[in-house]
Amino acid sequence: MPAHQLAPDIPSGVLAAEQAHLAASRAALTAMREHARSLSADAAGDWVSQQILQSLLDQRVAALADHPDTPLFFGRLDREADDELPGIIYVGRRHVHDGHSKPLVVDWRAPVSRAFYQASPADPMNVVRRRRFGYHGGALTAYEDEPLGQGVELGPSKILTDEIERPRTGPMRDIVATIQPDQDEIVRSTLTQTVCVQGAPGTGKTAVGLHRAAYLLFTHRERLARAGVMIVGPNRAFLSYISSVLPALGEVKVDQTTVAGMLGDHAAPEDALVAAVKGDARMAAVLERALWMHIVKPEEGVVFTKGAYRFRVADHEVREIVASLRGTTRYNPGRAALAQRLAHMVLVRMEQRGESPDDRVQDAVARSKPVRQLVDAVWPKLVPEQVLYRLLSDPEFLAKAAKSDLSPDEQEMLIWRKPYRSWKSAKWTAADAALLDELRDLMERTPSLGHLVVDEAQDLSEMQLRALGRRCRNGSATVLGDLAQGTTAWSTSSWESVLHHLGQREGAVTELTLGFRVPREVLDYAARLLPSIAPGLAAPRSLRPGAGSLTVRAGGSVAVAAKEALEREGSIGVIVPDARVAEVSAALADLPHAVLDPDSAEDHRLLVVPATLAKGLEYDHVIVVEPADIVEAEPRGLARLYVVLTRAVTTLTVLHDKPLPTMLTE
Numbered sequence: 001m002p003a004h005q006l007a008p009d010i011p012s013g014v015l016a017a018e019q020a021h022l023a024a025s026r027a028a029l030t031a032m033r034e035h036a037r038s039l040s041a042d043a044a045g046d047w048v049s050q051q052i053l054q055s056l057l058d059q060r061v062a063a064l065a066d067h068p069d070t071p072l073f074f075g076r077l078d079r080e081a082d083d084e085l086p087g088i089i090y091v092g093r094r095h096v097h098d099g100h101s102k103p104l105v106v107d108w109r110a111p112v113s114r115a116f117y118q119a120s121p122a123d124p125m126n127v128v129r130r131r132r133f134g135y136h137g138g139a140l141t142a143y144e145d146e147p148l149g150q151g152v153e154l155g156p157s158k159i160l161t162d163e164i165e166r167p168r169t170g171p172m173r174d175i176v177a178t179i180q181p182d183q184d185e186i187v188r189s190t191l192t193q194t195v196c197v198q199g200a201p202g203t204g205k206t207a208v209g210l211h212r213a214a215y216l217l218f219t220h221r222e223r224l225a226r227a228g229v230m231i232v233g234p235n236r237a238f239l240s241y242i243s244s245v246l247p248a249l250g251e252v253k254v255d256q257t258t259v260a261g262m263l264g265d266h267a268a269p270e271d272a273l274v275a276a277v278k279g280d281a282r283m284a285a286v287l288e289r290a291l292w293m294h295i296v297k298p299e300e301g302v303v304f305t306k307g308a309y310r311f312r313v314a315d316h317e318v319r320e321i322v323a324s325l326r327g328t329t330r331y332n333p334g335r336a337a338l339a340q341r342l343a344h345m346v347l348v349r350m351e352q353r354g355e356s357p358d359d360r361v362q363d364a365v366a367r368s369k370p371v372r373q374l375v376d377a378v379w380p381k382l383v384p385e386q387v388l389y390r391l392l393s394d395p396e397f398l399a400k401a402a403k404s405d406l407s408p409d410e411q412e413m414l415i416w417r418k419p420y421r422s423w424k425s426a427k428w429t430a431a432d433a434a435l436l437d438e439l440r441d442l443m444e445r446t447p448s449l450g451h452l453v454v455d456e457a458q459d460l461s462e463m464q465l466r467a468l469g470r471r472c473r474n475g476s477a478t479v480l481g482d483l484a485q486g487t488t489a490w491s492t493s494s495w496e497s498v499l500h501h502l503g504q505r506e507g508a509v510t511e512l513t514l515g516f517r518v519p520r521e522v523l524d525y526a527a528r529l530l531p532s533i534a535p536g537l538a539a540p541r542s543l544r545p546g547a548g549s550l551t552v553r554a555g556g557s558v559a560v561a562a563k564e565a566l567e568r569e570g571s572i573g574v575i576v577p578d579a580r581v582a583e584v585s586a587a588l589a590d591l592p593h594a595v596l597d598p599d600s601a602e603d604h605r606l607l608v609v610p611a612t613l614a615k616g617l618e619y620d621h622v623i624v625v626e627p628a629d630i631v632e633a634e635p636r637g638l639a640r641l642y643v644v645l646t647r648a649v650t651t652l653t654v655l656h657d658k659p660l661p662t663m664l665t666e
């Protein structure tokens, strides 16, 4: 027998007491906000400090806002612990205390809240009873008790099931009330630990990554406020979908971007095979050689004239300085160091002549014309685009830089068929963006963030991973993905390799196995593709039975399917081959709908979604149009189809005129 009590939606004595605690917590939060509002920035010494303090106070006031629809707490722990904390703890989205510093609500990220997610009959963690609360709108309407420490088996939680079954409308929600024990382990792993999560569609990877960011920001507030945390997602539609999760958890200062947003939005078209060569980590050595090949062997010395005197640095001395700097610094600091070292030699000559020049003289000599001319000739000023331009347009230069790292065929593939006039007019591709970033870092060190969350990481090239790795080289990362959902020319087949190229070899690979999104029937259907796209992976499991959720129709009309879906509750995604977006949108002309546009604030229940933008998204009802065309459209089309078929929360309708891939019909 499940040891559960689900209170009916009628206030009982217990429910009334809990509602009173909610009211008291709300009032306390309002008082905290009023107090924050009453604080003045005038105490700060000067105008600038005043502005900074005022902005901090404003942020604090905003963070203390009470959102009536968002439950202030969602759980309660009755504890039997020998510590200084209260015996009863309410777990919520943020700390709330009364005027005497007594905690009314404890932040879910605090160490004591861990038991809310982890305690079990086998390991009660000093908790005798865990209570979950159910809300309707902002009103507390139900509770559910789980006795721990009595050795009683727990049955399924209805509040948890209701939360998972709740129709999805609008952007992604936080899962803070229902994080599962294996997810919580990942969320609370320490800041220094890089974690890589493999998980089938809908196992909560994205949710876990976002909650880990919130957890780390809470636990290491100062350090991460300085160093920064960034979320990297596959496209802007995805970023817009996840955009409200962290703000709902009180974290507004996390940058969310795509790889293109980080490395440069270059999108000239490119053959997938060429892109694959450019994405290969072997390019790193080629680029490094290409950059340093710009240094010219010095044939002349330098002569600095001051009044009637001439101070000379001989050619062999210049060669020695260049040789000693080469390979020991990045390119740009090396250039600056060369000027300073030449100036220093001149100063030594001045001293030999009995002068006593100081640092200012050294700077002046370093900036003088003869020194600048020599530095420009020997160690030329460069931008990354110049180097890459030369590499992709000059076969001889490429051959020298590539040595044996690239085969002659690969080199030939890299050379532009139609060269551009100059580096300034070159049109760069997405793969070039990572090469330019590598060069930029060889010239000037890229600053590192404190933590990076990388979603859909299976799709990144080795060179892109290196670029991301630079941005967390003094920090750590949360790497999320699914080997079965790799759709790019360079998709990985091993997480160890991803961690290697990210520069986080110590990272731990872990797996989430239970699906929260896709009904079992739909997931089993999609999983028929797995042996063809990721033979090593086990079939995914779903928490949600969802009988009757799958319909496959030959010759069915998209308008009819959309009308049927509109009669039900929740969001609808009509996922179509990219080339057929306009046609399907026209077929739906009688129904209010929009084509998915990441930049539009317009929210539509019925959306036409190009197949290549569906990654990471979910809809209550998904209608997939013509799977054969989705498969045909790209080299890893079967994996794309797997992604598309696993976006449904409640129903999946597959419409096809052409034969379905055989794996789906066998």
Ligand SMILES: Nc1ncnc2c1ncn2[C@@H]1O[C@H](COP(=O)(O)OP(=O)(O)OP(=O)(O)O)[C@@H](O)[C@H]1O
Binding pocket: 163, 164, 173, 174, 175, 178, 179, 180, 183, 199, 200, 201, 202, 203, 204, 205, 206, 207, 208, 482, 485, 516, 517, 615, 616, 617, 618, 646
């Ligand atoms: N513990 C949980 N409680 C409630 N809902 C959850 C939980 N974990 C995940 N979900 C929900 O399941 C859905 C899928 O989660 P998410 O998008 O994070 O999965 P994913 O593994 O990133 O999927 P994909 O690989 O398809 O991108 C979301 O609606 C999420 O809110």
